[in-house]
Amino acid sequence: xxxxxxxxxxxxxxxxxxxxxxxxxxxxxxxxxxxxxxxxxxxxxxxxxxxxxxxxxxxxxxxxxxxxxxxxxxxxxxxxxxxxxxxxxxxxxxxxxxxxxxxxxxxxxxxxxxxxxxxxxxxxxxxxxxxxxxxxxxxxxxxxxxxxxxxxxxxxxxxxxxxxxxxxxxxxxxxxxxxxxxxxxxxxxxxxxxxxxxxxxxxxxxxxxxxxxxxxxxxxxxxxxxxxxxxxxxxxxxxxxxxxxxxx
Amino acid sequence: xxxxxxxxxxxxxxxxxxxxxxxxxxxxxxxxxxxxxxxxxxxxxxxxxxxxxxxxxxxxxxxxxxxxxxxxxxxxxxxxxxxxxxxxxxxxxxxxxxxxxxxxxxxxxxxxxxxxxxxxxxxxxxxxxxxxxxxxxxxxxxxxxxxxxxxxxxxxxxxxxxxxxxxxxxxxxxxxxxxxxxxxxxxxxxxxxxxxxxxxxxxxxxxxxxxxxxxxxxxxxxxxxxxxxxxxxxxxxxxxxxxxxxxxxxxxxxxxxxxxxxxxxxxxxxxxxxxxxxxxx
Ligand SMILES: Nc1ncnc2c1ncn2[C@@H]1O[C@H](COP(=O)(O)OP(=O)(O)OP(=O)(O)O)[C@@H](O)[C@H]1O
Ligand SMILES: [Mg+2]
Numbered sequence: 403x404x405x406x407x408x409x410x411x412x413x414x415x416x417x418x419x420x421x422x423x424x425x426x427x428x429x430x431x432x433x434x435x436x437x438x439x440x441x442x443x444x445x446x447x448x449x450x451x452x453x454x455x456x457x458x459x460x461x462x463x464x465x466x467x468x469x470x471x472x473x474x475x476x477x478x479x480x481x482x483x484x485x486x487x488x489x490x491x492x493x494x495x496x497x498x499x500x501x502x503x504x505x506x507x508x509x510x511x512x513x514x515x516x517x518x519x520x521x522x523x524x525x526x527x528x529x530x531x532x533x534x535x536x537x538x539x540x541x542x543x544x545x546x547x548x549x550x551x552x553x554x555x556x557x558x559x560x561x562x563x564x565x566x567x568x569x570x571x572x573x574x575x576x577x578x579x580x581x582x583x584x585x586x587x588x589x590x591x592x593x594x595x596x597x598x599x600x601x602x603x604x605x606x607x608x609x610x611x612x613x614x615x616x617x618x619x620x621x622x623x624x625x626x627x628x629x630x631x632x633x634x635x636x637x638x639x640x641x642x643x644x645x646x647x648x649x650x
Numbered sequence: 651x652x653x654x655x656x657x658x659x660x661x662x663x664x665x666x667x668x669x670x671x672x673x674x675x676x677x678x679x680x681x682x683x684x685x686x687x688x689x690x691x692x693x694x695x696x697x698x699x700x701x702x703x704x705x706x707x708x709x710x711x712x713x714x715x716x717x718x719x720x721x722x723x724x725x726x727x728x729x730x731x732x733x734x735x736x737x738x739x740x741x742x743x744x745x746x747x748x749x750x751x752x753x754x755x756x757x758x759x760x761x762x763x764x765x766x767x768x769x770x771x772x773x774x775x776x777x778x779x780x781x782x783x784x785x786x787x788x789x790x791x792x793x794x795x796x797x798x799x800x801x802x803x804x805x806x807x808x809x810x811x812x813x814x815x816x817x818x819x820x821x822x823x824x825x826x827x828x829x830x831x832x833x834x835x836x837x838x839x840x841x842x843x844x845x846x847x848x849x850x851x852x853x854x855x856x857x858x859x860x861x862x863x864x865x866x867x868x869x870x871x872x873x874x875x876x877x878x879x880x881x882x883x884x885x886x887x888x889x890x891x892x893x894x895x896x897x898x899x900x901x902x903x904x905x906x907x908x909x910x911x912x913x914x915x916x917x918x919x920x921x922x923x924x925x926x927x928x929x930x931x
Binding site: 458483491 | 827832849
C-alpha cells in the first residue's frame with residue numbers, strides 16, 4: 403500500500419463501467435506518473451468524462467482497479483473524502499457556488515473541510531487569485547464574472563485544497579473563443595509548475611503543446627496513445643486518423 | 651406594434667384595447683375598498699324604507715368593528731403560529747424526503763403526501779377531536795385549549811406543503827452544485843447546509859408566502875370548531891342584533907375587506923419577488 407513517487411500516481415487497470423445496460427467503459431487502462439500531464443481525446447459519448455469521474459469516485463466502477471497514490475478507488479470501504487482531498491476536479495460548467503464571492507468560493511472548502519486556519523487560508527486564496535490573474539475580483543459573485551473568469555475561479559478553488567492531481571473535464575468547452583486562451587494559459591502554467599493533470603479536451607493545439615502523453619478513446623476503449631508528436635503525426639489506427647482529420 | 655382599427659356596427663365584442671407593455675391588469679387596493687363601499691351603501695339603500703327605521707346598518711357595523719377587528723387579530727395570531735410550526739416541522743420533513751436513508755425517505759414522503767392530499771377542514775377536525783384537552787407530562791400538565799388545537803390542525807397541511815416546497819427547491823438546483831461540492835470533499839451534510847439550502851431559501855420564499863396567504867384565509871375554518879375568531883364573532887354579533895337580514899351584507903363585506911387588505915399586499919410582494927428572482931438566475 404505504500405506508494406512511492408516512482409510508481410504511477412494514478413494507475414487505471416482494465417476498468418469496466420456500465421450505466422444499466424449501456425456499457426461505457428470496456429476495459430480501459432492507463433498510468434499517470436507524478437508531474438505528468440495526460441490528455442484524453444475522442445468523439446462525443448466515448449466515455450471520456452465517465453473515465454475521469456471514476457478517478458475521484460464520482461462514478462463507481464463495476465470491474466477493474468484504479469489506484470490513486472496506491473489507494474484503491476474500487477473498494478466498498480473507500481474513504482471518498484480522503485481521496486477527494488488529493489484529487490481536484492474542474493468541470494465544463496464551472497459549478498461555482500453562486501451565493502458566495504470568488505474569495506469565499508476558494509476559501510470555503512479548505513476552512514470547512516480541511517479545518518485549516520482561516521486567516522492563513524485567506525492569504526493563500528489571495529495568492530491563488532493572483533496566480534489565475536483575477537486580482538480585484540475577490541469580492542465579485544460568480545454571476546458578475548465572465549465564463550473564463552468563473553472557470554479560473556473554479557481552478558483556484560480546486561487548487562486551494564492543495565491537491566496532488568487535477569482533473570479537467572472539457573473546461574473550455576462552454577467558453578467564448580476569446581476567453582478560451584486565458585483558461586488554457588492558467589492550466590499550462592499549472593502543468594509547468596509540476597502539477598499532475600488529467601485533461602479531457604477538444605483543444606488539439608493545446609493538447610499537443612502541454613501533454614506528455616495523449617490517449618484517444620472510442621467506444622469505451624483506448625484505441626491509440628502516445629506522446630503528442632507520434633500521436634498527431636503518425637497515428638496508426640484508422641479511427642484516430644479519421645477523428646484527427648475531422649478536428650484539425 | 652401597430653394594430654388595425656376595427657370598426658363595426660354589429661353587436662360583436664371587440665378585442666379590448668391593447669395594454670401598454672409592462673402594465674398588466676392590476677387590482678389595486680382601492681378596488682377592494684370601493685367594492686366594500688358599494689356593498690355597504692347598496693345594502694343600506696335597499697332597506698332604507700324599512701318602517702321600523704332601526705339604526706342604519708353602517709352605524710351598527712361601526713359599533714361592532716372593534717370586536718371584529720380583535721377577532722381578526724386572533725386569526726392572524728393563529729396564522730403566525732400555524733405557519734411557524736408548519737414551517738419547522740415541514741422543513742424537517744422535506745429534508746427527510748431527500749434523505750439517503752430509505753426508511754426516512756419513504757416515511758417522510760408518505761406523511762407529506764398524506765397530509766397534502768387531505769382537506770384542511772378534515773385535518774382541523776382530526777386535530778380537534780384526536781388531541782386531548784390537556785397533555786400530562788407527569789410533572790407538568792400542558793393544557794390544549796381549542797385554539798391551540800386549531801393551530802396544530804392548520805399546521806398539518808402547512809407542514810406537508812412546506813415539505814414539498816423544500817424538496818422542490820433542492821431538486822431544482824443543478825446537479826453540478828452537488829458534484830462540485832462532492833469533488834471538494836464536502837460531506838453530504840456540509841453540502842446541504844453550506845451550499846444547497848442557502849441557495850434554496852430564495853427559491854422557497856415566493857411559494858412559502860403564497861402558502862401563508864392561503865393559510866390566513868383558511869383560519870376562518872377555525873370558526874367551525876368554535877374558536878372565537880373573526881367569523882365566529884361576526885355570527886355572534888349578527889345574532890346579538892336580532893338576526894337583521896340587512897346587516898348580513900355589510901358585516902360579511904367588512905370581513906372580506908379586512909382579509910383582502912391583509913392578504914393582497916402579500917400576494918403583490920410575492921409576485922414582485924418571483925419577478926426579481928426570475929431575472930437574477
Ligand atoms: N449518469 C449517467 N447515466 C446514464 N448514462 C450516462 C450517464 N453519464 C454518461 N452516460 C452515457 O455514457 C456515455 C459516455 O458518456 P461520457 O459523458 O463519458 O462521454 P464523453 O466522452 O465525455 O462525451 P462528450 O465529449 O460529449 O462529453 C454516453 O452515451 C452517455 O449517454
Ligand atoms: Mg464529457
